[in-house]
Amino acid sequence: MREFAFELRLCAHLERAYPVVARQLGTSVRAAGGRIVDIVCLTRGPDFDARTRLTPDAIPAAVVEADIGAGRWRRVVDAFDGPPARARDLAERGEMAGFLETERRDGHAVVRQTARYPDWVGDIVGIENKPDLGTPGDLTAQLRHDVSLCVLDYAILATESYVTRAHLNRLPPAVGVWRVDFDAAEPIEVVREPTRLDASGWGIEPGDTHPGRRDVTPVTPDEKATQRRRVAERAYGKGWRTYGLPACVNAESGTEAGVTTLPDCAYKDRLVDAAGECGPDCPGYDAADPPDVDLDAERATRQAWDPDAASARTQVGLDQWTND
Ligand code: SF4
CATH class of the missing domain: 3.40.1350 (Trna Endonuclease; Chain: A, domain 1)
Structure with a gap:
């Protein structure tokens, strides 16, 4: 601990x-x-800075390295190495990450980048x-x-x-x-x-x-x-705020170096790993709602990370995208 x-x-x-x-x-x-x-x-x-405008999510390396440009559509099965199922999976993951977009053209699934990879x-x-x-x-x-x-x-x-x-x-x-x-x-x-x-x-x-x-x-x-x-x-x-806050009456939001969302415990008087330490097996456990903290909002104010990056991207022409 x-x-x-x-x-x-x-x-x-x-x-x-x-x-x-x-x-x-x-x-x-x-x-x-x-x-x-x-x-x-x-x-x-x-x-x-171009990366921060692209998407808040991780883009799979295989998607970045595929032969796909920002301004042209390619058939999904041609854009990725390997069997069609892998190509479709990668296209979907790239789209979910906000780095690719897909549609159907002439009966084929096609893909392109929403922006150049910086x-x-x-x-x-x-x-x-x-x-x-x-x-x-x-x-x-x-x-x-x-x-x-x-x-x-x-x-x-x-x-x-x-x-x-x-x-x-x-x-x-x-x-x-x-x-x-x-x-x-x-x-x-x-x-x-x-x-x-x-x-x-x-x-x-x-x-x-x-x-x-x-x-x-x-x-x-x-x-x-x-x-x-x-x-x-x-x-x-x-990022690093992958911890949870304990659902316990003794849970508090701890502070360090200006961060105010750390998982603190009044009973143990220290930071706790909620996933591994908290629950009915703990003698101080008393069920309650976890402290109301917004981990993404704190990250956005302290790190170079924009949780709304993808929604700020707008299409300005038929084959042209920009990041505002
Ligand atoms: S479950 Fe135990 S360790 Fe977790 S917050 Fe409650 S008292 Fe603290």
Whole structure:
């Protein structure tokens, strides 16, 4: 539970510095769900603002990479690689995300983009939270994964512990280290700056371990580029306010760094993970409506994210769209 509260409080501070902050995103290329990074922050690329006008949702990477333009219709089955069922599924997902539109022409389902896909992602910063370095768990293996695969531009460890030279020596040298003290005027102290990772080159993805050896898989630059786009899109669509507020009389909306929607509990006197901690099994539980908070509205005021982006897009000509 300490890590959960630490993560939410740290996100509240980070969104003052980064336009996109998200939690719990997978970065593995081959092993689905293999490496989950605690916090992912994005910096602005050259066309970042165009992305905020496009859609508030994540756009699937396969939709972005399909050969579909903004100004021409293509048959759905020709626009995507693979069998027709996959093509129809991707067209539907792209339409639901607000990036594609579809209709029928001459008896065929056709598709086009509602806008050009912008070059919007700057750096991808991954942060691993380990408030207590006395119980490191898989920390070293997780960070080795990050600096070996290099889907991220930077990998950082965040902790509340005092960081010794022995701790630093155990970590890959490219990993940055932050010491976090939420009671301090400047809560994040940079103990060691991260070194930029080779995000555009080949990567090596660590796999399963066996007695005396470990599987590794080379990953091409193209595969990494796709995964980076996937991570960025998921971060943009998801954000970090993915928690629920407890439906309990003891629930309160907690505050940190100007955020006022955190899931706090008067009974436990700390932030709580409602999905894992709250309910009849908790001795303090007393059913009630959860605190009335608007997580999307708070995100919209503090992050570069417009929940109404798609509805602001208007068609100005037969084959021409614009973002107002
Ligand atoms: S269920 Fe327990 S942990 Fe959750 S808000 Fe109520 S008292 Fe707190």
